[in-house]
Amino acid sequence: MSLTRKILGLHTGQPTSDGAGVKLTRVFGGQSAELFDPFLMLDEFGSEHPDDYIAGFPPHPHRGFETVTYMLEGRMRHEDHMGNVGLLQGGGVQWMTAARGVIHSEMPEQEEGEMRGFQLWVNLPGKSKMGDAGYQDIQPEFVPRLTTADGVEVVVIAGRFDDGTVQQNGAVQRPDTEPLYFDLRLPAGTAVTPHVPEGHRVFMYVYEGSATIAGQPVVAGHLLRLGENGELPIDSIEGARVLLIAGKPLREPIVQYGPFVMNSREEIEQALRDFQANRLTA
Numbered sequence: 001m002s003l004t005r006k007i008l009g010l011h012t013g014q015p016t017s018d019g020a021g022v023k024l025t026r027v028f029g030g031q032s033a034e035l036f037d038p039f040l041m042l043d044e045f046g047s048e049h050p051d052d053y054i055a056g057f058p059p060h061p062h063r064g065f066e067t068v069t070y071m072l073e074g075r076m077r078h079e080d081h082m083g084n085v086g087l088l089q090g091g092g093v094q095w096m097t098a099a100r101g102v103i104h105s106e107m108p109e110q111e112e113g114e115m116r117g118f119q120l121w122v123n124l125p126g127k128s129k130m131g132d133a134g135y136q137d138i139q140p141e142f143v144p145r146l147t148t149a150d151g152v153e154v155v156v157i158a159g160r161f162d163d164g165t166v167q168q169n170g171a172v173q174r175p176d177t178e179p180l181y182f183d184l185r186l187p188a189g190t191a192v193t194p195h196v197p198e199g200h201r202v203f204m205y206v207y208e209g210s211a212t213i214a215g216q217p218v219v220a221g222h223l224l225r226l227g228e229n230g231e232l233p234i235d236s237i238e239g240a241r242v243l244l245i246a247g248k249p250l251r252e253p254i255v256q257y258g259p260f261v262m263n264s265r266e267e268i269e270q271a272l273r274d275f276q277a278n279r280l281t282a
Contacts, residue, residue: 004214005202006227009035013044013221019106020055023047027205027223029121033256035225037201037249038123038177040065040261042223044207046072046116053115056107061280062098063271064129064261066122066174068181069094069106070157074115080104081281084135091140093157095172100130101271101280118243125176125250126263133281136172143171152192155183159246162195180246184234186211191235194244202226202246209240 013025022045029041047053056076069076069088076088080096081103088094088106096102108115124131144156146168154161156170159180170181180196186209196202204213205223213234218224220240226232228249234242253263260271274280 003230005196005230005232007214007216007224008227009225010216010218011223011225013223018043019057019060022055022057023052025221028203030256033254036203037251037254038179038247039203039245040121040123040254040256041119042121042203042205042245043119044205045118046114048114050110050112053108054111057105058107059103059105060259061101061103061275062096062259063101063280064267065098065124067094067096067098068120068122068157068172069117070120070181070183071117074113074117075109076115076117077107077109078104078135078137079107080135082133082135084137086135086137088137089140091143091155093136093138093143093171095136095138095158097124097131097134099124099128099133101274101282102133102135103281120181120245121261122174122177122179122247123250123254123261126252128176129262129267138171144168148192150190150192151187152190153185154192155185157181157183163192164195177247177250180244182244184240184242184244186234186236186240186242188237188239191233193231193233196232196244196246197248199228199248200246201228201249202232202244204234205243205245207241207243209236209238211236211240211242213242
């Protein structure tokens with residue numbers, strides 16, 4: 001009999017704001033970052049009220065990690081110091097590698113309607129933190145989607161989805177952390193058991209409905225943290241939408257100061273000096 005992954009914790013997101021006052025829910029981030037290694041933060045944003053999002057995220061810096069923005073609804077324009085300009089819209093993904101430095105903005109391209117999605121921060125290993133910055137703008141038609149034999153719809157953002165019957169590579173593959181990032185849409189009465197490599201840490205965020213994950217009931221607005229070994233059975237009686245996020249932990253020191261994430265305080269101080277002297281992206 002195969003073992004099921006151990007439940008390590010159940011977390012509830014906290015309301016906050018970021019950028020120029022965009023209202024969002026911080027699912028995890030900040031304190032106890034080592035528990036989520038190799039991930040640093042997951043934000044959920046969603047509102048039909050323009051005042052909650054219209055100010056957006058004016059130009060700001062990053063160093064030492066990657067940002068992944070997955071849009072469900074709405075339109076957001078990205079611009080950065082490298083000259084990249086991209087329009088992120090419902091079903092699309094933006095994967096940005098800040099590495100030694102990026103200065104970018106993310107501004108709504110709408111004045112009404114719903115703006116809804118997620119931003120995930122993925123850490124980089126120390127050997128890559130001062131590497132070259134990069135940017136991928138993946139339009140919805142290039143983000144793979146599939147339906148399992150049981151009727152579960154899967155958006156394969158990163159890594160490889162495999163439930164033993166269907167397999168699909170995602171839009172992005174990354175070294176070192178080897179992330180998996182799936183959006184699972186379970187109609188009522190369906191189930192799925194995705195394969196996750198042994199040694200990967202797993203986080204499941206239910207953002208609509210309710211599901212049972214590794215035997216633990218989870219309702220919308222809650223994130224389940226699971227162990228690094230065993231199977232991952234997921235089912236839903238009433239229907240659910242769930243993010244599966246998994247990755248290989250880096251097991252390196254994490255020192256964060258706002259938009260900078262390095263391995264030591266000295267590296268953070270250098271990032272601050274570089275930013276103040278307009279050398280962050282040099």
